[in-house]
Amino acid sequence: MRFEATVGEQTLPVEVHADAEGYRVRLGDRVLAVRVDGDRGGFLTLTVDGKVHELGVESEGGATLVHFPERILRVELVDATYAGVGATRKGPSGPARVTAPMPGRIVRVLVEPGQEVAAGQGLLVMEAMKMENELRAPRAGRVAEVAARERAAVETGALLVVLE
Numbered sequence: 001m002r003f004e005a006t007v008g009e010q011t012l013p014v015e016v017h018a019d020a021e022g023y024r025v026r027l028g029d030r031v032l033a034v035r036v037d038g039d040r041g042g043f044l045t046l047t048v049d050g051k052v053h054e055l056g057v058e059s060e061g062g063a064t065l066v067h068f069p070e071r072i073l074r075v076e077l078v079d080a081t082y083a084g085v086g087a088t089r090k091g092p093s094g095p096a097r098v099t100a101p102m103p104g105r106i107v108r109v110l111v112e113p114g115q116e117v118a119a120g121q122g123l124l125v126m127e128a129m130k131m132e133n134e135l136r137a138p139r140a141g142r143v144a145e146v147a148a149r150e151r152a153a154v155e156t157g158a159l160l161v162v163l164e
Contacts, residue, residue, distance in 0.1 A: 006076040059132040096163040100154040104128030115143045
């Protein structure tokens, strides 16, 4: 998966690839070996290139707050592959299909069929790689279908919401 990660005023391209040991993460020109262990209700152990970090993680709007012992970082991820968090495919005048940008679990569904939504409004919250991400409406419209179910596991490309 390709992302743009914004931390403070800095935005970096990020690529994440699963491997047998965890993940290979490319941040700009650096490649890191990353393993996520021990999710304990908002706390986790993250190993980056052999160095262990104990972190707290929480959602705040469309961002994730990462609590290190010495500081807190606000991280915003945007799916660079589809120019927005959550893949969206739509015809010129057809429905917008919001799909899962990566494997994960649906934490909360924020909309229901028939509901009118504004562009950028949250549709659902998905947990992937121990981080919660709010997937947002790519455009204003009416929710035609909600295929996502809370606590359900989804694969990359799974249909989540259809907007008309």
